[in-house]
Amino acid sequence: KQEVTQIPAALSVPEGENLVLNCSFTDSAIYNLQWFRQDPGKGLTSLLLIQSSQREQTSGRLNASLDKSSGRSTLYIAASQPGDSATYLCAPLQSYGNQFYFGTGTSLTVIP
Amino acid sequence: NAGVTQTPKFQVLKTGQSMTLQCAQDMNHEYMSWYRQDPGMGLRLIHYSVGAGITDQGEVPNGYNVSRSTTEDFPLRLLSAAPSQTSVYFCASSYLYAYGYTFGSGTRLTVV
Numbered sequence: 001k002q003e004v005t006q007i008p009a010a011l012s013v014p015e016g017e018n019l020v021l022n023c024s025f026t027d028s029a030i031y032n033l034q035w036f037r038q039d040p041g042k043g044l045t046s047l048l049l050i051q052s053s054q055r056e057q058t059s060g061r062l063n064a065s066l067d068k069s070s071g072r073s074t075l076y077i078a079a080s081q082p083g084d085s086a087t088y089l090c091a092p093l094q095s096y097g098n099q100f101y102f103g104t105g106t107s108l109t110v111i112p
Numbered sequence: 113n114a115g116v117t118q119t120p121k122f123q124v125l126k127t128g129q130s131m132t133l134q135c136a137q138d139m140n141h142e143y144m145s146w147y148r149q150d151p152g153m154g155l156r157l158i159h160y161s162v163g164a165g166i167t168d169q170g171e172v173p174n175g176y177n178v179s180r181s182t183t184e185d186f187p188l189r190l191l192s193a194a195p196s197q198t199s200v201y202f203c204a205s206s207y208l209y210a211y212g213y214t215f216g217s218g219t220r221l222t223v224v
Contacts, residue, residue: 004154034212043202044215089154099145099170100213102154 002027006090006103013080014111021075021106023090028068030092035064035075038087038105047088048075052095080110114138118203118216125193125223133188133219135203141214143206144186148172148199149218155202161186193223 003026013019023033032051036044048064050057050073056065063076073090087107091100119134137144145160157170161180175197177189186205190197203216 036215041220043217044204046212046214049212091155099157099160100147100155102147102156104152104154 002092002094002101004090004092004101004103006088006106008106009104010107010109012109012111015080015082017080017110018076018078019080019108021077021088021090021108023073023075023103025071025073025090025092025101027092027094028071029095030068031095033064033066033073033090033092034100035062035073036089036091038089040086044089077108080108082110082112084108085110116203116205116214116216118201118219120219121217122220123222125190125221127193127195127223129193131190131193133190133201133203133221135186135188135216136184137186137203137205137214138184139205139207139214140183141205141207142183143208143211144180145170145204146176146178146186146188147202147204149202150199158188158201190221195223197221198223 005024007022034049035047038044048057050066061078066073087105089105091102116137142163146158147155149155156172159178161167167178201219204213206213
């Protein structure tokens with residue numbers, strides 16, 4: 001079974017800082033990896049999708065990288081804002097078994 | 113475009129009662145799935161469907177039943193609710209399995 005670990009579990013930073021969220025997974029047999037954001041009491045919002053053949057994907061201030069062979073992905077957030085405060089989840093999509101496996105997330109607080 | 117719609121948003125059940133959580137999508141997505149989210153455990157797959165008339169079990173299927181009579185709808189049935197089923201339930205859909213996923217806003221279920 002795929003094991004997904006996200007480090008750190010919680011992070012508190014002042015506004016304006018650049019930050020990196022880490023995700024590691026044990027099984028490299030994946031189609032893609034998706035990063036989600038979850039606000040308290042809300043559903044998941046997709047941020048970035050990286051196909052297994054890609055190395056990175058960018059959207060605005062967000063950049064996600066994927067090293068499938070080493071089982072790692074990072075989400076880089078540039079110039080953080082209070083509105084970025086949320087829990088960030090990474091989810092590799094298995095190429096067999098028909099499912100995502102989710103990490104427990106990184107809870108981010110950006111202090112004004 | 114409504115995306116993925118889940119109803120109800122909140123529900124309290126007594127042990128032994130049955131109920132159906134509704135999920136509907138208007139994006140003509142073939143793949144639909146149900147996840148539960150529990151503190152400290154991440155999201156876990158309950159059941160999924162790759163198209164109308166086709167369903168299969170995920171990681172934690174016991175106590176739940178699904179059917180898929182149309183492309184749009186994928187209801188989740190709790191047959192006899194137990195306190196261990198207290199959780200937040202999310203429905204997700206995708207055009208095809210290896211594409212990006214859209215999540216609903218969730219149903220918070222409490223079984224007393």
